[in-house]
Amino acid sequence: MCKGNANLIIQGKRIIKLAQKKEDALNTQFKNTILITVDVEDWFQVENFKPYISFADWTDKEIRVEKNTYSLLDFFAKSKIKATFFILGWIAERIPQLVQAIHSQGHEVASHGYNHKLCLQQPTKDLKKDLVTSKNLLESIINFPVYGYRAPSFSINNNTLQLIEECGYLYDSSFNSFGMNKRYGQIDSPSNDKKGIASQFSDSLYELPISNIKFGKRIFPWGGGGYFRLIPLPLFNKGVQYILKKEQAYLFYLHPWEIDLKQPIVKEASKLFKFRHYVNLDKTLSKLSTLIQSLKQCQFTTCYQYLESLNLTPNTQ
Numbered sequence: 001m002c003k004g005n006a007n008l009i010i011q012g013k014r015i016i017k018l019a020q021k022k023e024d025a026l027n028t029q030f031k032n033t034i035l036i037t038v039d040v041e042d043w044f045q046v047e048n049f050k051p052y053i054s055f056a057d058w059t060d061k062e063i064r065v066e067k068n069t070y071s072l073l074d075f076f077a078k079s080k081i082k083a084t085f086f087i088l089g090w091i092a093e094r095i096p097q098l099v100q101a102i103h104s105q106g107h108e109v110a111s112h113g114y115n116h117k118l119c120l121q122q123p124t125k126d127l128k129k130d131l132v133t134s135k136n137l138l139e140s141i142i143n144f145p146v147y148g149y150r151a152p153s154f155s156i157n158n159n160t161l162q163l164i165e166e167c168g169y170l171y172d173s174s175f176n177s178f179g180m181n182k183r184y185g186q187i188d189s190p191s192n193d194k195k196g197i198a199s200q201f202s203d204s205l206y207e208l209p210i211s212n213i214k215f216g217k218r219i220f221p222w223g224g225g226g227y228f229r230l231i232p233l234p235l236f237n238k239g240v241q242y243i244l245k246k247e248q249a250y251l252f253y254l255h256p257w258e259i260d261l262k263q264p265i266v267k268e269a270s271k272l273f274k275f276r277h278y279v280n281l282d283k284t285l286s287k288l289s290t291l292i293q294s295l296k297q298c299q300f301t302t303c304y305q306y307l308e309s310l311n312l313t314p315n316t317q
């Protein structure tokens with residue numbers, strides 16, 4: 001081959017490489033986003049078991065959340081995923097090293113309140129105390145700001161959001177549009193002023209809702225938890241793809257106890273509550289792993305990083 005031709009080939013290869021780089025950058029910019037979130041609470045703190053296990057009884061129960069959360073951290077490390085952990089203050093106080101491990105592994109630490117009392121059942125004064133105490137506690141453990149809040153059982157309304165903002169949070173991630181669960185709260189028209197899936201509630205508070213499927217006027221719960229364990233994965237996966245096509249982002253939630261097959265059984269709970277809590281626990285991790293595999297073209301980020309990518313954080317505004 002003559003020298004001229006060889007140079008031409010080298011130049012051609014360079015141009016193709018540059019074009020590929022440009023395309024990769026564009027792809028990253030327009031990649032769909034997956035927000036995996038974890039509500040860090042233990043098996044005895046869930047709403048379904050409240051009639052059978054009182055707050056006063058919590059101290060006598062076997063703590064299993066630490067081991068389960070470390071299993072999730074290992075799983076996320078292997079999957080190269082960064083997630084957002086909404087941590088209960090009661091847990092953070094007892095296991096601060098777990099909060100530190102979550103933070104030091106590059107995940108986001110956020111608040112799930114102090115003692116899992118539903119927001120809508122608390123007087124304003126108590127709720128405000130809960131919001132401030134849990135935020136301060138987490139911040140003092142990791143020496144880093146806490147930006148996000150998730151209400152126990154998604155129990156929020158507009159007044160709650162107002163309080164969340166007053167207590168210094170940047171975002172809330174508690175709105176679940178599935179109206180058939182009566183514990184979930186409702187807020188006014190969260191789709192106003194939308195950027196990505198983030199709605200602006202006020203000057204300084206954003207809402208990152210749980211992802212559901214809206215089909216006509218009907219809402220199907222598609223954001224995780226028991227619904228994820230119950231719905232067959234191929235169908236669930238199709239639903240996620242449908243959401244991504246419409247929203248370009250998908251927000252999923254799970255709990256550490258959802259991967260725990262050895263947790264104590266609350267025998268006195270009603271059949272319905274037992275079904276909701278224990279159905280398909282043995283399948284959670286393998287289903288999640290397969291779901292993540294099928295979404296490997298997407299970018300997985302924390303809630304704060306997502307807001308940052310939309311220029312909605314104080315540093316980027």
Ligand SMILES: [Zn+2]
Pocket residue numbers: 039041112116151152153
């Ligand atoms: Zn919870």
